[in-house]
Structure formats: structure tokens, C-alpha cells
Amino acid sequence: MNPQDENMREEFQADLNEVSRLLVTMAEAVRAALRKATTALLTADREAAESVVARDAEVDEIYRQVETKVADTIARQAPVASDLRMVITALHISADLERMGDLAEHVAKTALRRHPSPAVPAELRPVFRQMAEVADRMADKITTVLASPNADLAAELEKDDDAMDDLERDLFKVLLHDDWPYGAETAIDGALLGRFYERYADHAVNSAEQMIYLITGHPVTQD
Amino acid sequence: MNPQDENMREEFQADLNEVSRLLVTMAEAVRAALRKATTALLTADREAAESVVARDAEVDEIYRQVETKVADTIARQAPVASDLRMVITALHISADLERMGDLAEHVAKTALRRHPSPAVPAELRPVFRQMAEVADRMADKITTVLASPNADLAAELEKDDDAMDDLERDLFKVLLHDDWPYGAETAIDGALLGRFYERYADHAVNSAEQMIYLITGHPVTQD
Numbered sequence: 142m143n144p145q146d147e148n149m150r151e152e153f154q155a156d157l158n159e160v161s162r163l164l165v166t167m168a169e170a171v172r173a174a175l176r177k178a179t180t181a182l183l184t185a186d187r188e189a190a191e192s193v194v195a196r197d198a199e200v201d202e203i204y205r206q207v208e209t210k211v212a213d214t215i216a217r218q219a220p221v222a223s224d225l226r227m228v229i230t231a232l233h234i235s236a237d238l239e240r241m242g243d244l245a246e247h248v249a250k251t252a253l254r255r256h257p258s259p260a261v262p263a264e265l266r267p268v269f270r271q272m273a274e275v276a277d278r279m280a281d282k283i284t285t286v287l288a289s290p291n292a293d294l295a296a297e298l299e300k301d302d303d304a305m306d307d308l309e310r311d312l313f314k315v316l317l318h319d320d321w322p323y324g325a326e327t328a329i330d331g332a333l334l335g336r337f338y339e340r341y342a343d344h345a346v347n348s349a350e351q352m353i354y355l356i357t358g359h360p361v362t363q364d
Numbered sequence: 365m366n367p368q369d370e371n372m373r374e375e376f377q378a379d380l381n382e383v384s385r386l387l388v389t390m391a392e393a394v395r396a397a398l399r400k401a402t403t404a405l406l407t408a409d410r411e412a413a414e415s416v417v418a419r420d421a422e423v424d425e426i427y428r429q430v431e432t433k434v435a436d437t438i439a440r441q442a443p444v445a446s447d448l449r450m451v452i453t454a455l456h457i458s459a460d461l462e463r464m465g466d467l468a469e470h471v472a473k474t475a476l477r478r479h480p481s482p483a484v485p486a487e488l489r490p491v492f493r494q495m496a497e498v499a500d501r502m503a504d505k506i507t508t509v510l511a512s513p514n515a516d517l518a519a520e521l522e523k524d525d526d527a528m529d530d531l532e533r534d535l536f537k538v539l540l541h542d543d544w545p546y547g548a549e550t551a552i553d554g555a556l557l558g559r560f561y562e563r564y565a566d567h568a569v570n571s572a573e574q575m576i577y578l579i580t581g582h583p584v585t586q587d
Contacts, residue, residue: 212448219442225435232452236459317549325551326540332552333559 156214160231165287167203167238172280174245179273181252183266185259193249200242207235230351237348244341260330262323272308272338279345292356298349305342309335379437383454388510390426390461395503397468402496404475406489408482416472423465430458453574460571467564483553485546495531495561502568515579521572528565532558
């Protein structure tokens with residue numbers, strides 16, 4: 142490797158580090174967003190809900206920074222093969238994280254729409270609390286893997302996602318029970334909210350699969 | 365421009381044409397998918413629904429071809445500035461189209477889950493027929509713009525999306541009416557289906573915005 146190549150290599154590594162740093166910040170932000178949105182949902186906390194909606198713009202802004210940084214890196218470094226794959230994968234991960242932020246915002250907006258009534262009746266709160274816990278665990282793992290690549294930890298998200306799917310089924314059992322006393326609007330809100338958490342988990346799995354691809358070089362087969 | 369540059373230029377243009385061709389094929393496929401899924405939904409047509417589910421794999425395959433082609437183009441041509449923007453924008457558009465295919469598949473799966481009963485009661489069919497018409501118009505415009513760039517036509521999708529939002533509101537008015545006679549399950553299916561059409565339209569708008577960015581060089585401000 143001649144000195145110029147070595148220089149390029151260092152620059153490229155610095156670019157990658159910067160992109161990783163942005164992705165970690167995004168992952169932390171969308172994790173915090175869903176935590177706060179869940180609080181807003183379960184305690185009809187208007188301020189918490191409004192803060193989630195307001196702060197989604199920050200996530201979108203980091204998303205744009207990742208795009209700009211990736212485009213800039215490709216333009217200056219002309220990476221090939223696995224280097225190129227790495228920067229393009231970063232784009233995919235940031236798109237998943239951006240979408241997770243949107244879904245947290247949807248939860249917050251549902252809480253706002255029903256405020257000051259709670260959007261979720263008391264008997265559904267336990268299942269939403271559990272869905273939120275699973276989602277939070279997944280966002281935590283993603284943040285960890287982004288900061289320090291670990292294919293085993295990334296692979297755990299598949300199992301977490303199964304847990305989320307089970308919880309969504311439990312939720313629907315309650316919503317569709319003959320004795321459901323709350324009418325169609327609350328049933329619809331419950332179903333849509335369930336879908337927001339389930340989609341959040343799906344995007345977490347997607348980004349984990351992208352990370353596994355990065356770390357191992359083997360794609361995970363997708364649906 | 366020396367002969368070698370000219371050669372590169374021609375190769376790059378050929379790469380772009382190939383990517384455009386793939387995107388047009390994808391757009392046509394996701395348009396056909398939602399048309400067929402709507403038929404399956406409104407007429408409880410099991411074969412149509414199964415065909416939509418089976419053929420979503422083709423859309424996913426074209427999506428992977430776009431990714432491979434874009435990575436290959438960047439690696440061989442090392443495009444910069446607006447050329448680089450073009451190929452990265454193609455990635456975003458293909459991601460939106462891939463998602464539109466998934467949403468058509470969700471509609472088809474809802475029809476399958478309720479088969480041989482219709483998933484949608486008679487009084488909701490007109491609003492779903494209208495939502496499907498708006499979505500079809502949007503997918504048609506995207507196909508046209510991909511084949512031949514036209515910022516004015518792309519901008520029309522914003523208005524189509526407003527029409528879709530109005531229809532979704534109409535749908536919810538029926539679902540939430542005090543006289544709703546069909547119980548929670550049909551209300552939930554109706555709400556989720558409404559969301560699938562509305563999300564399909566959203567992704568169509570997103571991809572149109574990407575195209576406007578490509579054509580005019582100015583980004584459309586996003587939510």
C-alpha cells in the first residue's frame with residue numbers, strides 16, 4: 142500500500158465512523174421516541190405525546206445527514222466491493238430507523254387524538270406495555286450492534302420479533318372477543334396501535350439483517 | 365471530452381437506462397398487483413388473491429436487481445454530483461415501489477383470510493373501489509414519469525393523495541358510525557385495509573417526490 146492509498150484508507154475509515162456515529166444517534170433517538178410515545182399512550186400524557194411529534198424532525202434531519210455523508214463518501218472515495226456495500230447498507234439502515242421514528246410518532250398522534258381520554262382501555266394496557274418492552278429491547282440491541290458489530294446479538298432480533306407477533310395475536314384475541322365492550326373506534330385504534338408496534342419491530346429486524354450482512358458478508362433471506 | 369470520457373459517458377447512460385427499465389417494470393408490477401388484489405377483495409376471488417401473494421416475489425427480485433445494478437454502476441463509473449444523486453435516488457424509488465408491492469400483498473392476504481366470506485361488506489365496497497381507482501391512477505402516473513421524466517405529472521400525485529386521504533376519512537365515518545352493524549372484526553379489517561391503500565398512495569407520492577428531485581434538482585420538503 143503506498144502512502145496515498147493509506148491516506149485514502151484512513152479517510153474512508155473516518156467517513157465510516159462518522160456514518161456509524163450518526164446511525165447510533167438515530168437509533169437512540171427512535172428508541173427514546175417510542176418509550177415516550179408509550180408513556181403518552183398509557184398515561185394520556187399530552188406533553189409527552191407532543192414532544193415525540195416535535196422531535197421526529199430531528200430524526201429526519203439525521204437521516205438527511207446520513208444520505209449526504211454517504212453520497213459525499215462515495216464521491217470522494219469511490220469505494221468498491223465490500224466498502225461500497227458498507228456505505229449502501231448504511232443507507233438502508235437509516236431508512237429503517239427513519240421509519241421507526243415515524244411509527245413512534247404515529248403512536249404519539251393516536252394518544253393526542255383521543256386526549257384527554259386514554260386511547261387504550263385499562264385491560265389492553267398490559268399487552269401494550271409488553272409490546273413496548275419488546276420494541277425497546279430490540280432498539281437497544283440495534284444501538285449496541287451499530288456501536289460495536291456483533292452478529293449473534295443482531296440475530297437475536299428475530300426471536301424478539303416472534304415475541305412481538307405473539308403479543309399482536311394476543312391483542313387481537315381481546316379485540317375480537319365476543320364480549321368486547323368498547324365499540325368499533327377503540328377496537329380500530331387498538332388494532333392500528335398494535336400494527337405500529339409490530340411494524341417498528343419489523344424495521345428493527347430489517348436493520349439487524351442489514352447489519353448481519355455487513356458483519357458476515359452473507360445476506361439474510363427476506364420475506 | 366476525450367474519447368475515453370465519452371465512452372464512460374455512454375456506458376453510464378446505458379446503466380441509467382437499464383435501471384430505469386427495471387423501475388418501470390417494478391411500477392407496472394405493483395400497479396397490476398393492487399388492481400388484482402382489489403378484485404380479490406371485492407369479489408372474494410381466491411385465485412386472484414393467491415396470484416398476488418405468489419407474484420410479490422417477482423417484485424422483490426427486481427428490487428434486488430436494481431440494487432445490484434446501482435452498486436455495479438457506482439463501482440465501475442464512480443459517478444459524482446448529479447450523476448451520483450441519480451443512481452442513489454433510483455435506490456429510494458425502488459424501495460418505495462417494493463413497499464407498494466408489499467401493501468398490495470397485504471390487501472390480498474386480508475381477502476384470503478376471510479375467504480370464502482367477503483372481507484368487505486357491501487356498503488364499504490364503493491369507497492374501496494374509489495380508493496383503488498385513485499391508487500391505480502397514481503401508479504399509472506409513476507410508471508409514465510419513470511419512462512419519460514415529467515415534473516408536472518409527478519406533482520399531480522400530491523393532489524391524488526389528498527383525494528385518497530378524503531376517502532380514508534369517508535371510510536372511517538362509516539366504520540365509526542353508531543349504526544355500524546358488523547362488529548369489531550370487520551371494522552378492524554376495514555380500517556387496516558384503508559390504511560394499506562393510504563400507505564400505497566403515500567409511497568407513490570414519495571417516489572414521485574424523488575422523481576421531481578431528479579428532474580428539477582430541487583428536493584420536495586417531506587413530512
